[in-house]
Structure formats: structure tokens, C-alpha cells
Amino acid sequence: KNQVEQSPQSLIILEGKNCTLQCNYTVSPFSNLRWYKQDTGRGPVSLTIMTFSENTKSNGRYTATLDADTKQSSLHITASQLSDSASYICVVSDRGSTLGRLYFGRGTQLTVWP
Amino acid sequence: EADIYQTPRYLVIGTGKKITLECSQTMGHDKMYWYQQDPGMELHLIHYSYGVNSTEKGDLSSESTVSRIRTEHFPLTLESARPSHTSQYLCASSETGTGGYEQYFGPGTRLTVT
Numbered sequence: 404k405n406q407v408e409q410s411p412q413s414l415i416i417l418e419g420k421n422c423t424l425q426c427n428y429t430v431s432p433f434s435n436l437r438w439y440k441q442d443t444g445r446g447p448v449s450l451t452i453m454t455f456s457e458n459t460k461s462n463g464r465y466t467a468t469l470d471a472d473t474k475q476s477s478l479h480i481t482a483s484q485l486s487d488s489a490s491y492i493c494v495v496s497d498r499g500s501t502l503g504r505l506y507f508g509r510g511t512q513l514t515v516w517p
Numbered sequence: 518e519a520d521i522y523q524t525p526r527y528l529v530i531g532t533g534k535k536i537t538l539e540c541s542q543t544m545g546h547d548k549m550y551w552y553q554q555d556p557g558m559e560l561h562l563i564h565y566s567y568g569v570n571s572t573e574k575g576d577l578s579s580e581s582t583v584s585r586i587r588t589e590h591f592p593l594t595l596e597s598a599r600p601s602h603t604s605q606y607l608c609a610s611s612e613t614g615t616g617g618y619e620q621y622f623g624p625g626t627r628l629t630v631t
Contacts, residue, residue: 407559437619446521446607446622447560492559505620507559 405430409493409508417516420483424511426476426493434498438467438478441490441510450478450491483515520544523608523623530598531631538593538626540608549591550620552607553577560607566591567613598630 407428416422428436435454439447451460451467453476459468464487466479480487490510497504521542530536542549547568552560552575562575566585580602581595591610595602605627609620 412557444605444625444627446609446624448622449619452619504562509557509559512557 405497405506407493407495407506407508409511411511412509413512413514415514415516416483418483418485421479421481422483422513424478424491426508428474428493428495428506430495430497430506432498433471434496436469436476437494438465439492439494441492443489447492485515485517488513488515521608521610521621521623523626525626526624527627529629529631532599534598536595536598538606538628540591540593540623541589542610543589544610544621545588546610547588547613548611549585550609551583551591551593552609553579554605554607564593600630603628603630
């Protein structure tokens with residue numbers, strides 16, 4: 404069964420600190436993995452997208468890593484800001500589907516305190 | 518910022534009423550999707566469309582129906598709303614092709630049925 408598991412479920416950090424969010428998946432055949440940021444009451448917005456051959460990708464203070472062998476990904480946030488408070492969702496796509504089927508994790512709820 | 522719009526953003530309605538949630542995109546995408554999301558839970562696909570006059574049910578059973586008469590428009594209808602329909606509904610669109618093209622999400626409609 405294709406699944407995406409994220410940890411931790413929630414995280415509280417102080418402004419300026421770094422944090423790392425984890426994602427494990429069992430989706431096969433694998434196409435790509437995305438990290439989305441979803442602010443409360445809004446739709447998800449893509450942060451990074453990684454294919455099988457990519458190990459790391461950065462987008463400003465966000466750095467995603469992918470280990471396709473162990474089927475794990477992480478999202479590292481550097482020098483957190485209050486605006487980083489949101490849910491971060493790991494999304495994996497399978498390769499064989501013409502639909503471009505996405506498998507969603509439940510997200511990690513990040514709260515940044517001043 | 519994705520050019521995909523949803524109205525209304527918030528809706529509180531009584532049991533038994535008929536409602537239509539609107540979704541439109543100006544990116545010319547053929548594929549469109551409806552997801553349902555409860556607090557702290559993953560997104561569940563309830564409907565999708567490959568293009569005009571194409572609609573399919575998703576993974577999660579839903580009493581709602583959809584139509585796709587125009588490329589840019591993908592409305593979702595509930596003939597008789599019930600409290601169990603209370604949820605957030607997210608619309609998305611993507612380009613055509615295999616392998617999981619990025620889906621762009623609208624801001625969502627928060628539906629409450631009393």
C-alpha cells in the first residue's frame with residue numbers, strides 16, 4: 404500500500420532556530436517527492452520538488468534531502484521566522500499513473516515562537 | 518502565486534441545502550482535482566478530471582458531484598448538505614502528462630453544515 408508518513412506530528416521552536424522535518428514513504432514506482440507549505444486556512448504551496456536522481460535541493464532557507472534507497476526525505480529550515488509557522492506536507496508521486504496521482508502525508512505542524 | 522480561485526472561501530449552511538463550490542483556473546491546465554481535508558489529516562482525492570467532459574471519482578467516497586463543461590471551470594455540488602460534509606475542500610490543477618506534474622492548489626473552501 405502506498406503511504407507517506409511524517410514526523411514529528413507537531414513541533415515548536417524559537418525564532419531563529421533551525422529544525423528538521425522527516426518523511427518516510429512506500430510509494431512505488433517513485434516519480435518525485437515534493438514538500439508543500441500550508442498556512443492555516445489556505446491551500447498548499449510547493450517549496451521543493453525532487454526526482455529520483457536528486458539528493459538535495461534548496462529554496463532559500465528551506466533545504467530538502469532525498470534518499471531514494473531508504474525512501475526517506477527531510478526538510479531542513481534554517482534561521483526560522485514567525486512566518487514559517489504552518490503545516491509542512493510531504494507529497495510523493497508515482498511514476499506509472501497518467502493521472503499524476505499524489506500521496507499526501509498528514510503534515511508536521513510547525514509553530515515558531517518569538 | 519498560482520492562478521486558481523475558489524469561492525466561497527467560507528460557507529455556513531443548514532442541513533438539506535444544495536450547495537455548489539466554485540473552482541476556476543486561468544493556467545489552461547487540462548487536469549483538475551478536488552480534495553477534502555479535515556483538520557490534522559491528509560488530503561483525500563474525491564474527484565478529478567482529465568479535461569472537458571471527463572470526470573472521475575477519487576479515492577475517498579463522496580456524495581458530491583462535479584462537472585467539467587469548460588477547461589477553466591470545475592464546480593463541485595452537494596445536492597443535500599449534511600453535518601458529515603463539514604470539511605475543507607481544496608481544488609487543484611496540473612499540466613497534462615505522466616509522472617506527476619506539479620499540482621497548483623486554490624485557497625480552499627471551509628464548509629460548515631449545521
